[in-house]
Amino acid sequence: MNAVVINKIACVTALGDGVQSLWQGLVDGRSVIAPLRHFCTENYVSSLAAGINNLAAPSGGSRLDPLLERLASQLGEVPADTPLLVASTKGEIDRFETARRAGEPLPQSVLFESLVQKIARRFGLRDPGMNINAACASSTIAIARGAALIARGQAESVLVYAADILSEFVFSGFSALQALSPVACKPFDRNRQGLNLGEAGVAILLMSEDCAQQQKLASLARIAGWGAANDAHHVTAPARDGCGLILACQAALDKAEIVSAQIAAINAHGTGTLYNDAMELTAFNQLFAEGLPPLHGIKGSLGHCLGAAGALEVAVAACALREQQIPGTVGCDQPEEAGQGQVSLAAQQISGDYLLCTNSGFGGINAALVLQREAL
Amino acid sequence: MKALITGIGWVTPAGCGQGRQTEEQPLQPGALQIPTRKQIFPKIDRRFGRLDDLSRIGLAAVTFCLRDAGIEDWQQKRPLGIVAASRYGCLQTDLEYLETLIPQQGKLASPNLFAYTLPNCFLGEAALRFGLTGNSMIINRQDSGYLTALKTGLEELTWSAQPGVLAGIVDLAPAAELARQDDLPGSLFLLLEKASRTERGSYGELELQADALFFNTDRVVNLSQLVANCLKGKKFPAL
Structure with missing residues (x-):
């Protein structure tokens, strides 16, 4: 098994562009959950979300387009033979919504194949790429798959690209499910009332340790273990006994060849x-x-970024391990x-x-x- | 990477079916009939009526596949995974949900339809009905041969402790402006297992070498050819 390292991370969130903005905002305890201005929210149970600043769709395009540019500029070069794993739950949902409301034919860009090809082209990759859709665990599973490809020697590097944007389509749905919090969300608080949505883009370049050394790239952290499991309980509600999450965590610990007592902290899904x-x-x-390690969640700051949530939390976890600190x-x-x-707090x-990172989502995953x- | 193909089930324009009951390869273009509950489950099933069409065909194909493999019934949950490739995903359900959102600015947005605007939700439906606790995901990749899910499923089997993975395709007919000539509306799953359950036998061995698939050592060109070869050459022990 080859060791898998994280070499580069680029991110764009409501806290700003870059991992440093993200980390500093979280350590400072900032929340960027605020009233939405993208669309009218008067018929929904909440008006709050964490939106990215200055992310406007170009004419005939999607808000994912400038997000891709900002991420690609941050990340820099990626080896052309790198496989691409995309994690997005709704892709260009804004283009879908705009076209449909205008009574226009749906553009090809609403299909994930088109989105993935666009990302591959922007990074200059030969691999046409694959999108993984596993609800809120999409990017966690994409990173797991990327790590497995490298660990088994099937790839020297893998680019994981995760992105989801705010839309009335998704906002209204969570409102209809009564899952939105009318106030800023309160993960793991006794008085929590639901989640707030967010949006983010994250690009993570994984490499084998040998490849990273050859290219003289520093490692930010290692992916030591991974696991995934289904609750086999309900389509939208989690199993109350946490059976699927326990299986997934145990598989990840086994893969890393460690016991739970060696986990220094947990970055939980913590939707609120x-x-x-x-x-x-x-x-x-x-x-x-034998006792919980320190545990935290970041959705009280950034909202729930859906398919990008897991990759965002990996970015935070890499910083947390380096700094030996977790944000409140x-x-x-x-x-x-x-x-x-x-x-x-x-x-x-x-x-x-x-550090253990976990995500759970619709479909029982x-x-x-x-x-x-x-x-060091 | 190798696995035995131990079950095949489908819902396609050719109808509903399972591998041990026919020799006709079912993947074909054409109009897709959404199966009724009675065509799939003999008993009354209140949940089935709430499913969107994508979930109905996906769940039906998984059901026929597990039935074909002889493991539909279960007492304890089992760590089987599901990998489904889809070109259009839940686009039809997205359209139906949007029709509930637009009038009255969201007041009538349907929570039940929204729950199915993630294509992996039908995997959860299959998981809870059949106690499947392995990994489950929908994948989207340009692939005219419809083999991506099988390759991914074989990798999942090799990389994890899962003893089996259901791998297949699921798609409804798309909006006309998005349709392509090589579309195969419907759903078809194969059960890939690491080890043989000798009482049921298998269709043969599927192997992934580099990026190429082989069935009983013959190169696999596309999913239709693989399924045709499975059905044509099958020999099972008498039960």
């Missing part, structure tokens, strides 16, 4: 919905029977008792080499990654 957060705490309490969980004023005092110091700190 009643059932998701309760399910996660149930699962973590079973996995970490914005909105968590009164942590759930099941959090054992390990969830906090304030940033927390951590000590160790491994759960995915987990174990990140390993790069040796």
Whole structure:
């Protein structure tokens, strides 16, 4: 098995462009959840979301287009023989909505094949690419697949590109499901009322350790383990006993060849919905029977970025391992008792080499990654 | 990377079916009939009526595939995965949901339809009905041979502890402006298993070498040819 390292990360979020803006905003405890101006929200249960500044669609295009440009400019060159794994749940949903509302024919760009080809072209990749759709675990599973390709020697590098944008289509749906919080969301808080949506783009370049050394690229962190499992319980609600998440985490720990006591911290999915957060705490309490490590979630700052959520959290986790600190969980004023005092509004110091990242989503899917700190 | 093909099930313009009951290759263009509950499940099933059409054909094909492999019934959850390739995903459901959103500026947006505006939701439906706890995902990749899900499924099997993966395709007929000549509306799944369950036998061995698929050592050109070869040459032990 080849060691898998993260070489480059580019990100665009409501906290700004670049990993440093993201990390500093989170450590400072900032929330960028604010009233939406993209569309009228008066008929929805919330008016709040975390939108990216200055992300306007070009004429006849999608807001994903400038997002791609901003990410590509940040990331720089990628080897042309790099396979591409895209993780997006709704792709160019704004183009779909605009065309349909105008009574126009749907453009080819609403298909994922077109989106993936556009991304591959922008990065100059020979591989036509593949989109992975596993709801809110899409980019976690894409990173897992990328890591597996490298670990098994089937690729020397893999580009994972994750992006989802705010749209009335998705916003109205979560509102109809009564899943949106009318106030800024409060992950793992006793008084949480639901989630807020966000939007983000993240590009992560994975490489084999040998390839990275040959190219003299520094490693930001390692992907040491990965796992995915389905609850086999419900299409939109998580299994209350966390059975799928436990299976996914255990698979990731096994792949990393570590035990749960070696995990220094958890970056949880933490959507702020009643059932998701309760399910996660149930699962973590079973996995970490000897006591929970420090745990946090970032959706109180940035909202839920859907298909991009997992990749965004990996970017944060790489910083957290390097700095030996996790940001606070914005909105968590009164942590759930099941959090054992390990969830906090304030940033927390951590000590160790491994961090667990998890995501769960519609369709009953759960995915987990174990990140390993790069040796100093 | 190798696996045995132990079950095949489908819903296509040729109808609903499973591999051990026919020799006719079912993948073909044409008009797709969405199966009724009675064509799939003998008992009353309240959930089926709530599913969108993509979920109905996907769930039906998974059901026929597991039935064909003799593992439809279950007592304990099992770590089988699902990989489904789709060109159009849930585009039809997206259109139907948008029709509930536009009038009255969102007041009438349908939560039930929205729940199916992620194409992987039918994988969750299949998982809960059949206790499938492996990895599950929808993939979109340009692939005129319709083999991507099989390649991905074989990789999943090799890289994980899952003993089996359902791999296949699922698509409804798209909006006319998006349609292509090589579209295959419908859904078809193959069950790929690491080990043989000797009482049912298998259709043969599928192998991935580099980026090429081989069935019983013959190069696989596309999914239709693979399924035709499976159905034509099948020999199973008497049960």
